[in-house]
Amino acid sequence: MAFLTDRKRVEGLGPAGSGTMHHWHQTVLSAALVILVPLFVFTFGAVLGAPWPEVVIYYSRPLPALIALLTLVVGWIHFAKGVQVLIEDYVSGTARKAAIIATTCLSYAAALACVYALARLAL
Numbered sequence: 001m002a003f004l005t006d007r008k009r010v011e012g013l014g015p016a017g018s019g020t021m022h023h024w025h026q027t028v029l030s031a032a033l034v035i036l037v038p039l040f041v042f043t044f045g046a047v048l049g050a051p052w053p054e055v056v057i058y059y060s061r062p063l064p065a066l067i068a069l070l071t072l073v074v075g076w077i078h079f080a081k082g083v084q085v086l087i088e089d090y091v092s093g094t095a096r097k098a099a100i101i102a103t104t105c106l107s108y109a110a111a112l113a114c115v116y117a118l119a120r121l122a123l
Contacts, residue, residue, distance in 0.1 A: 022081065029078040033071070040071040056121060065122040072114040080107035 043064040047055045059065050083103045091099050 022085070026078070026081050026085075029074055029081065032074050033078060036067065036071040036074060039067045043067050059118065059121045060123075065118055069115065069118050072118070073111045076107045076111035076114070080104050083107070 047058045059068070080103060084100050087096055087099045087103065
C-alpha cells in the first residue's frame, strides 16, 4: 500500500486507477452469462437440426432472438476484457498496446457480426 495516495486509498482504485472497475465489469458480465448461457442453450437447442424456415420463424419471435443477442454480445465483451487481462499479464511494450487494440477490435467486430446475423434472421 506504499504506492497509494490517501485519495486512492479512499476511492479504492489502486495505482493504475482502473483495475477495480475492470474487475467489477468482469464480475458483472460473468454473472450475466451465468443466467444467459443456460437460457441460450435451451432456446437454441429447441431448433437445433430444424429446417431453415422453422429456424427463421422461431427467431422471429422476440424472446429467443433477444436471449441469443444478449448472450452473444455479452459473451464477446466478456471475451475482450478477459483477453485484455491476459495480454497485460504476459505481453509488454508496444506489442501489448497493439495486441489489446487488435483483440478489442476483433471482439467488437464479432459482436457486431452476431447482431447483424440475428437482425437478418429475425427481421
